[in-house]
Structure formats: structure tokens, C-alpha cells
Amino acid sequence: MDESLKKILQGNSSIWCARESVKKQSDTQTTGFAVLDEILPTGGWPSNALVEVLLPRWGIGELQLLLPALVAVSQQAKWISWIAPPFIPYAPALSHAGVDLEQLIVIPGKEIGHIGQTDAESLWAMEKILRNHSCGIAMSWPSKINDKSMRRLQIAAEEGGSLGFIFRNHQVHSSPAALRISLSMINHQLQVALLKARGASRYSSVLIDLPVIDLSAIHIPVI
Numbered sequence: 001m002d003e004s005l006k007k008i009l010q011g012n013s014s015i016w017c018a019r020e021s022v023k024k025q026s027d028t029q030t031t032g033f034a035v036l037d038e039i040l041p042t043g044g045w046p047s048n049a050l051v052e053v054l055l056p057r058w059g060i061g062e063l064q065l066l067l068p069a070l071v072a073v074s075q076q077a078k079w080i081s082w083i084a085p086p087f088i089p090y091a092p093a094l095s096h097a098g099v100d101l102e103q104l105i106v107i108p109g110k111e112i113g114h115i116g117q118t119d120a121e122s123l124w125a126m127e128k129i130l131r132n133h134s135c136g137i138a139m140s141w142p143s144k145i146n147d148k149s150m151r152r153l154q155i156a157a158e159e160g161g162s163l164g165f166i167f168r169n170h171q172v173h174s175s176p177a178a179l180r181i182s183l184s185m186i187n188h189q190l191q192v193a194l195l196k197a198r199g200a201s202r203y204s205s206v207l208i209d210l211p212v213i214d215l216s217a218i219h220i221p222v223i
Contacts, residue, residue, distance in 0.1 A: 029163060032068020039204040040179075041197050045069055049178035050130075050154040050164045054195070057169055058086050058141075061190040062183055064210040066165065067097055069137065073163075074100035078136030081129045084109035084122040086141050093215050103136075105129075123149050130156035130164050139165045151176040 028044040031037055037044045045051065055062055070080055080103055082089055088106075095101050107125060109118050119142045129138045130153060145166065154176055157164045166177065180196035186207060193205040 029069050029072060031065070032072075033065075033206075033208050035206040036192055036208060039194055039206055045163055046178060047163060048158050048161045050150065050157050050166065050176075051179045051181065052150070052175050052177035053165055053167045054172070054180070054182040055167065055169055056184065058167075060183060060185050061210045062167060063215040065183070065190060065192070065208070066137070066139075067099075067211070067215070069163075070094070071098040073136030074098075074103040076136060077103065079129075079132075079134055080104050080136055081126070081138040082106045083126050083129070083138065083140040084118060084142070085139070090215050097211075119144050123153070126164065127152055127156045130162045131160040132162070133160055135160055135162040137163045137165065139167065141167045147174075147176055154178060 028042045029047055030044040031040070053062060073080055075098070077100075080099070082105065084107060088108075089104070091101055091104075094104070107122070109122065122140055123142060123145060126138050126140045129135050145168075150166070153164055153166070156162075157178075175196070177196070178198055180194075182193045182195055184191045184193075189207040190210050191205055191207050
């Protein structure tokens, strides 16, 4: 590769080269699970990207999967935002796991907007939060979201240097999110399948043993 072109490519974080390693530990938040870090091209959760998580239903272990990152981010004095979650986060369990509760922001769906406007308002809130450099992780559970909104969230995460998670309980064929994973339970283990990632081969998957911890106070929607 021409040296001048190589310098241009290396200086642009939005471009990845298939022949070059894209693992940059300074731009990565470990997942806390070595087997998962191994298949992610950044060696962990990317620090400035939108992650789309597909799962068949809520409560199969998606919060336990994020728990190590939630602990690490809260200890860095950055905010963790829960935007219209389907369950009430269980503060005692989060605190026992090591999450600093003073760094949590929970925006229940009923306080975001009127019926029929909840998704639009929650995504607007998430975009604003992701653009804030004090944001560590922002999570949202929209019932509907289009590609335009996903692209806006991806750009907001890049500009704010923050990490966003969109949880969806139905399959979609494509997405502008930088990272897409799907979750399923297999013999009491959580299977994490890599569907899309910059600089990675698709369809890698791992099985993870999750800690037994209930992070939801009650199992009914908060709307």
C-alpha cells in the first residue's frame, strides 16, 4: 500500500482495512467475558458506537451480559441512561454487583411522551444523551425504529464518544448500527452471535455462562 494512502486510512477512524487489525484497546470497553472479547474486532464493546441487540424476548440475560460494562462505566463517573426500559431496574442488585447508583439515569416510558409518541420521544432523548461527552452508556427499548433514526444515533455516539445499545425483540434484515448481535438461550447458556461488525467476519458466535442475578425489580412493563 502506498505510504501516503496508508497514513490517510490510519488517520480516519471511520475507515477500517480488512488486512489490518482494528483492535484498539484505548477505544474499547471490555465486555467482561473473554470469549466474547475474542470475537469482537475491537476486543470488546466499541467505545463510540451504536450496538443493536436482537433477542426473542426481554429478560433472557441481556442485562447480565452488559453488567461488567455497566460497573466499569459507573466507576469512571460517567452516566448510564435507561430510556423507557420494559422493566424497572433493580437498584439493590445493581449496587451489589458494583454499579455506582449515583451514575444512573432512568427515564420511564410514561414520562417521555404521550401514547403513540413514546418511541419518537425516547429516541430523541437517547440522541441528546449520546452526544453528551459525560455519557458512558445509553440503552433504549423502542418498539419501532427506522434506519434514519438508527443512523442519527450512530452519529451521535461517534460524536459523543459514547456507547449506545438498542434492544429489539424482533428480527430485522439490516441496520446502520456499527455492531449487531443476537442473543438466545441454549442449555442454560447465553449464545451471542455476531451479525455485523466493522472489520469482522459474520456469524461468529460464543456461549457464555452468566451470573445468576435478577436486575429487574418487577416483570411487568413500565408503561
